[in-house]
Amino acid sequence: xxxxxxxxxxxxxxxxxxAISAVIMLVPAYSLPVMHLGIAGQVASDTTILSGILQLWRxxxxxxxxxxxxxxxxxxxxxxxxxxxxxxxxxxxxGSHARLLTRIYGAVNFxxxxxxxxxxxxxxxSGAVRFGKLASVEPRPGILAFGAVVVLxxxxxxxxxxxxxxxxxxxxxxxxxxxxxxxAAVPRPSAFLSPSS
Amino acid sequence: xxxEDSHLQCPLCGQSHRAPFLEPGQRALCVRCGATLAxxxxxxPDAALVFALTGLVLALPSLLLPFVTLTxxxxxRTVLLSGGVEGLWMSGFGLLASLxxxxxxxxxxxxxxxxxxxxxxxxxxxxxxxxxxxxxxxHGVERWAMPEVQILGVMVAFFKLGTVVNLSVGPGxxxxxxxxxxxxxxxxxxxxxxxxxxxxxxPAPASA
Ligand SMILES: [Zn+2]
Numbered sequence: 001x002x003x004x005x006x007x008x009x010x011x012x013x014x015x016x017x018x019a020i021s022a023v024i025m026l027v028p029a030y031s032l033p034v035m036h037l038g039i040a041g042q043v044a045s046d047t048t049i050l051s052g053i054l055q056l057w058r059x060x061x062x063x064x065x066x067x068x069x070x071x072x073x074x075x076x077x078x079x080x081x082x083x084x085x086x087x088x089x090x091x092x093x094x095g096s097h098a099r100l101l102t103r104i105y106g107a108v109n110f111x112x113x114x115x116x117x118x119x120x121x122x123x124x125x126s127g128a129v130r131f132g133k134l135a136s137v138e139p140r141p142g143i144l145a146f147g148a149v150v151v152l153x154x155x156x157x158x159x160x161x162x163x164x165x166x167x168x169x170x171x172x173x174x175x176x177x178x179x180x181x182x183x184a185a186v187p188r189p190s191a192f193l194s195p196s197s
Numbered sequence: 198x199x200x201e202d203s204h205l206q207c208p209l210c211g212q213s214h215r216a217p218f219l220e221p222g223q224r225a226l227c228v229r230c231g232a233t234l235a236x237x238x239x240x241x242p243d244a245a246l247v248f249a250l251t252g253l254v255l256a257l258p259s260l261l262l263p264f265v266t267l268t269x270x271x272x273x274r275t276v277l278l279s280g281g282v283e284g285l286w287m288s289g290f291g292l293l294a295s296l297x298x299x300x301x302x303x304x305x306x307x308x309x310x311x312x313x314x315x316x317x318x319x320x321x322x323x324x325x326x327x328x329x330x331x332x333x334x335x336h337g338v339e340r341w342a343m344p345e346v347q348i349l350g351v352m353v354a355f356f357k358l359g360t361v362v363n364l365s366v367g368p369g370x371x372x373x374x375x376x377x378x379x380x381x382x383x384x385x386x387x388x389x390x391x392x393x394x395x396x397x398x399x400p401a402p403a404s405a
Binding site for chain 2: 007039052055056059061064067068071098099102103105106113114116117118119120121122123124125126127128129130131134135137138139143144147151154158162163165166
């Protein structure tokens, strides 16, 4: 099991390579059109991630625009920025702020999947809106680049082993025999047992 | 008993702990980084299996029943859950179609199947030895199972198309939504359920 292996130092190098690839793919993902929308009686238009968000805003769907902006723009950028912090910290100042950085890792891991939103959106539209000249949606290469950003960022997060953020060894060995040595740590103080929300 | 069962190792920071006895509604937190290591739900131990089974039962109609029906000046189109995959595939985006197929359909279905298999195996007195392997696979598949993200994507599409095309939700989408909810409920209980010594009905004796 993963948890019983020693911390994987090489994980940071692999995660960095994946994260850098994701940053490079951000350029086509945000600049190329992600879909083509043709409606009878209107000028056919190519939409990018950001112009799609702007369109929702102009249509008076501010709340929805905020959701898509968060999932498609903020989440990928915050995720990559968070990963960047973790990678720099693990390399240059291991051990400092380990608790905070571990929390950041948890958050990055949790929010990652939501940036698939735009990929599912374009997939659904291009499968459903097929009315020939009346109305049709087709995917465009930007969405492929955007999908690559999401997958590369998720792979980078999974590859990164957060245990390398901690310098001192855990207060007990990793073997099951040592488990009793830390018995005082969990069961007794009520601080470590909290009602679930 | 497997000695591993009586202790908890934090997946985030590697700290090991003796597993505490948990009352219903209590969580065990890592002393070092604060991550939640285990949680005993207020429902019984079989709740995860019931949720996973319900999700799996709902998965079949979500694949086969109409997902969404669209109308545009008299033309009607009904699409299934797989419609998005087909749309990308027919437009020449095979790679992206495979990603959507995996994250939206195959991984969620695989996760539910694995959950049912593992949780059922663990209800037996002597769990078969491959249940640890299946448990490991379930954790691998879960990262890529994103039914709730697909639902949000479809909801955004509804608003986006509001004026262009008339849309109505089909039973397939309702089943998919319900299956996705039951998957989340089952996963939370599965991934944090107290195991081994922790799972026993009585508190561990005050230690020596
Ligand atoms: Zn921890």
